[in-house]
Amino acid sequence: MTLLKRILSAAFVALFATPGLAAEPSVVRIGVAQQGTGDPPTFGGSPAATAQLQHRVEDALQPAHVKVEWIFFKGAGPAVNEALANKQVDFAYQGDLPSVLGRANGLKTHLLLASNVRTGVYLAVPADSDIKSVKDLKGKRVGLFRGTNLQLVADNVLKENNLAERDLRIINLDTAAALAAVASKGVDAVFSDYSLFKLQQQGLARIVYASRDDGVQFTRQAHLLVLDEFESAHPAIVQTVVTSVVQAAQWQSDEANRAALFALWAKSGVPVESWQSEFKPGQLKERSSPLIDPFLRARYQAVADDALRLNLIRQPVSVDGWFEPKYLDQALKTLKLESYWPRFDASGKPLAS
Known part of the structure; x- marks a missing residue:
């Protein structure tokens, strides 16, 4: 077991030894707002996808005997919202607009980290x-x-x-x-x-x-979110999942891993050539960033405002209190990545270090 895995395992056990917390579930369910390909189904294009393909969450939760299920939804974001409402998933990889629609309709979730940002149409x-x-x-x-x-x-x-x-x-x-x-x-x-x-x-x-x-x-943004109820009961699992996805984000941010990354994502049925066209040289780090920075917050508020303007929702949605950065902050500290990714202001310009 690597030093990092020993640290995460010890932290996991310590958190669950805290009085008042619920016993860990036997299975953690992660919903994915797209149709998976293959057997078992996979996807590509994001740190969440990389984490799934590299079995990072599974490996991190294995010491606690917690299994992981990745559940794919052909109906994308709207179908994921339905699954969240029915408590059929605990976490979800989803895009900005569907999550805003879910929040407008009363879904209680927290956004944990970015997972594929500045993506075009x-x-x-x-x-x-x-x-x-x-x-x-x-x-x-x-x-x-x-x-x-x-x-x-x-x-x-x-x-x-x-x-x-x-x-x-x-x-x-x-x-x-x-x-x-x-x-x-x-x-x-x-x-x-x-x-x-x-x-x-x-x-x-x-x-x-x-x-x-x-x-x-x-551009559009995507993220990993968690149901509030699950987060309250199982903060150690939330931390483990977030840290695992941040590890994947770091690996895929390294341009030295470009060829290996695209070959990995090609298991989703999208050929290497398509990923090469989607991610131009030098873009991996910026687009793989998990950071909850002013840019991400501003884009989600803009999506909420536009959704109201276009009558996609009936009442205003505020992002205040929706992001929960503490798990990401702890992951960045544990992995010594506090300064690894650049931060951007609300307009998308780099912030001074």
């Missing part, structure tokens, strides 16, 4: 389409996965181009259906994620727009 069209930009979408059939963090970025992109969803013929499609629709010319265009690179490489689609090119206000 792509607009793709059939390979022979004459659509060249977002401005050409008026009146077109456009696939969009509603209720996910794709939707809000797409809506803001449309607004930037003097359009709105009502100006298009929006068809609600999950990721797999969107890819099939654009490849078969069943729609005129789709807003989706890095999955589109594979279609482009196969000559079945053409990416005509990348939202990240227009600034951080057109």
Whole structure:
């Protein structure tokens, strides 16, 4: 057992020796807001995915005889919210908009760390389409996965181009259906994620727009959250899970691990070439950061404000008190990573060290 594992194991045992805390569960359930691929199912593109593929959470909880289940949801964020409401999962890897919708509807959760930030949205069209930009979408059939963090970025992109969803013929499609629709010319265009690179490489689609090119206000964020009730009963498990994901974030932030990282993520069914297109050289550290900094807080508040403006929620949502950084802070201290990742201000500019 490594020194770090011995430290985590000792801390875990010490916390559970504290009077008044509930006995540890036999299984920890982590919901994932996307469809997994393979047997067992896997995913890619984030520190949470890296942690799952490297079995970091499982290894860290093994001394306490706690098993880990990763539960994947084809219905993405909305389906995860339903599972959280029914207490079918304890933790969740999810995007910003779905979590805001959940909070607006009374879900009691805490956001623990960032897990895949500054992620863009792509607009793709059939390979022979004459659509060249977002401005050409008026009146077109456009696939969009509603209720996910794709939707809000797409809506803001449309607004930037003097359009709105009502100006298009929006068809609600999950990721797999969107890819099939654009490849078969069943729609005129789709807003989706890095999955589109594979279609482009196969000559079945053409990416005509990348939202990240227009600034951080057109990016989406994802995170790991926990149900308040589970956190209150099992803080040691929460700490262990957070520390394990931070370890994965550090490993995938190292550009020296780029080839190994993309090969690992390729087990999710997304080819290495797509990950190379999604993560340009030098971007790993910035986009793998787990930090709860002013940038992350500001982006989540902006998502909440936009969701209200677009009538996706009926009442304002504040991020005050939603983030719980103590587990992340402890992980950074334990792993001696307090200064490893750069912090950014609300506008996305680096903060002075």
